[in-house]
Amino acid sequence: MKNTQNDATDLSAQIASKIRDSIVEGRLIVNERLPSEAELSEQFSVSRSTVREALKRLAAQSLIRTQRGAFGGAFVNKLSYQDAYSQNITTSTLLLSMNDINIDVACEARFALERSCVPLACARRSEEQLSVMRRELHRQTSPDLSDEEWCASDVAFHRSFVDCAQNPVLSYQLTGAVEAMLPLMNMITFTARSRAKIISHHAALITSLETQDIPLAERTLGELAEYSMQLAAKVLADRDKK
Amino acid sequence: MKNTQNDATDLSAQIASKIRDSIVEGRLIVNERLPSEAELSEQFSVSRSTVREALKRLAAQSLIRTQRGAFGGAFVNKLSYQDAYSQNITTSTLLLSMNDINIDVACEARFALERSCVPLACARRSEEQLSVMRRELHRQTSPDLSDEEWCASDVAFHRSFVDCAQNPVLSYQLTGAVEAMLPLMNMITFTARSRAKIISHHAALITSLETQDIPLAERTLGELAEYSMQLAAKVLADRDKK
DNA sequence: TGTTTTTCATTTGTCAGACAATTAAAAGTC
DNA sequence: GACTTTTAATTGTCTGACAAATGAAAAACA
Numbered sequence A, B: 001m002k003n004t005q006n007d008a009t010d011l012s013a014q015i016a017s018k019i020r021d022s023i024v025e026g027r028l029i030v031n032e033r034l035p036s037e038a039e040l041s042e043q044f045s046v047s048r049s050t051v052r053e054a055l056k057r058l059a060a061q062s063l064i065r066t067q068r069g070a071f072g073g074a075f076v077n078k079l080s081y082q083d084a085y086s087q088n089i090t091t092s093t094l095l096l097s098m099n100d101i102n103i104d105v106a107c108e109a110r111f112a113l114e115r116s117c118v119p120l121a122c123a124r125r126s127e128e129q130l131s132v133m134r135r136e137l138h139r140q141t142s143p144d145l146s147d148e149e150w151c152a153s154d155v156a157f158h159r160s161f162v163d164c165a166q167n168p169v170l171s172y173q174l175t176g177a178v179e180a181m182l183p184l185m186n187m188i189t190f191t192a193r194s195r196a197k198i199i200s201h202h203a204a205l206i207t208s209l210e211t212q213d214i215p216l217a218e219r220t221l222g223e224l225a226e227y228s229m230q231l232a233a234k235v236l237a238d239r240d241k242k
Numbered sequence C: 001t002g003t004t005t006t007t008c009a010t011t012t013g014t015c016a017g018a019c020a021a022t023t024a025a026a027a028g029t030c
Numbered sequence D: 001g002a003c004t005t006t007t008a009a010t011t012g013t014c015t016g017a018c019a020a021a022t023g024a025a026a027a028a029c030a
Helices: A011-024 A037-043 A048-060 A081-098 A103-115 A118-124 A127-141 A147-163 A168-186 A192-210 A214-241 B011-024 B037-043 B048-060 B081-098 B103-115 B118-124 B127-141 B147-163 B168-186 B192-210 B214-241
Strands: A064-067 A073-076 B064-067 B073-076
Touching: A011 A048, A011 B048, A011 B081, A037 A048, A048 A064, A048 B011, A048 B048, A081 A168, A081 B011, A081 B081, A081 B168, A103 A147, A103 A168, A103 A214, A103 B118, A103 B168, A118 A192, A118 A214, A118 B103, A127 A147, A127 A192, A147 A168, A147 A192, A168 B081, A168 B103, A168 B168, A192 A214, B011 B048, B037 B048, B048 B064, B048 B073, B081 B168, B103 B147, B103 B168, B103 B214, B118 B192, B118 B214, B127 B147, B127 B192, B147 B168, B147 B192, B192 B214
Parallel strands: none
Antiparallel strands: A064 A073, B064 B073
């Protein structure tokens, strides 16, 4: 389980890797202070700049934070849900945008994942999440919403749906899937008619949560997935025609 | 959608953030070469070391790769599934280990997520994945397997199950959930009896795939989740007693 | 002419040393 | 005791230098 990224040739990457292993494997614990840059450069027999580059790598992964001044230094960072969320989203978004993923594959994955929280969501949904979903649904009925705003509202709606399961680990894992779809969805221009259809599905989803109707929720998500793919296919076909 | 991490005070973080935005928003495309460090330091009016620290931050997120020599430089990296996998796993693992997640919550999330690929897995499972699962199942019957080896085999089994859905995006999203459980599971000592019980569930899972029996697969996953939680609860109770 | 070797310019990797900015503890002052 | 000043430690940034790698161009060679 060691040296997760050891094919790197630069010293700074090697040092970062060693320190990272120390953190992941628990030899350095949360909020523990690392040796100062000067001490580290002695320990590893490299210059301070090389140590600094290694530390910046770790900072980029939110593994450490640094503080200036006496009694400052680099500290092992407690990875917050927020940090983990944004890293997950960045990675997922780039993975989808750089690997020309088939949109059907992405949609299939997304709705399969959302389906996974249907039973929990129906059982535990709280008024808090339901009101967010109702608010977003209402926003979506506004005809002067731009495509970008529409998609953002769509994402907020589905994130709230996921949150209904009241399981933060589940929410974390699904955030990437839901958010990363945003750029893909933004490519699709929604006509008034297609918006109305999606809105009716969203309304059904809220109803299914209110009445704790698991089969209805699953069916609705399936229809939503199918309709999303249809829309995407149509947009792609129109584009190819031109 | 700009300046995703703008509360940073250091120049290197600011510069990294700007370049990152350029990549995420598509102004810099895959394999495009960034200006040289010297040029960047002119552009941003900072020293070369500061630019280098910024670039190392991006390299840590696999957003760029660098190459020495004439016509070398920093290039926008195409994020591979492999890179995305390992980043996801690192983040998920740390998130779970640093936030003293309730093991029930983690188990619940994991099996809910796995359940999401049951229909696709039953429909598309190929001989390739089934043989991996049979091999790991056979490994698990060996009594001289250490707890670590047992858990690793367990992870391999479930990863292969996820791969049955033949959807790379789904596999990517679920990798974090399955792999991050490994350290948590490693805390549990498996008696011969509990191993046998898990093995029987695994066998049932293989059968459900072979016969494309969706309800059986879902039921088996549910039982597996419940049993995992029971084991964990027992371990925790025993530890508290001491 | 075609091929191989050498040279060379460019770029990243590493180092050393300096100073600025920040910060909390310690010392001094009233 | 409360407040101010000093001080030492530490990160942030800059400058300049050299090593190492590398592909292109030039030179040498057959």
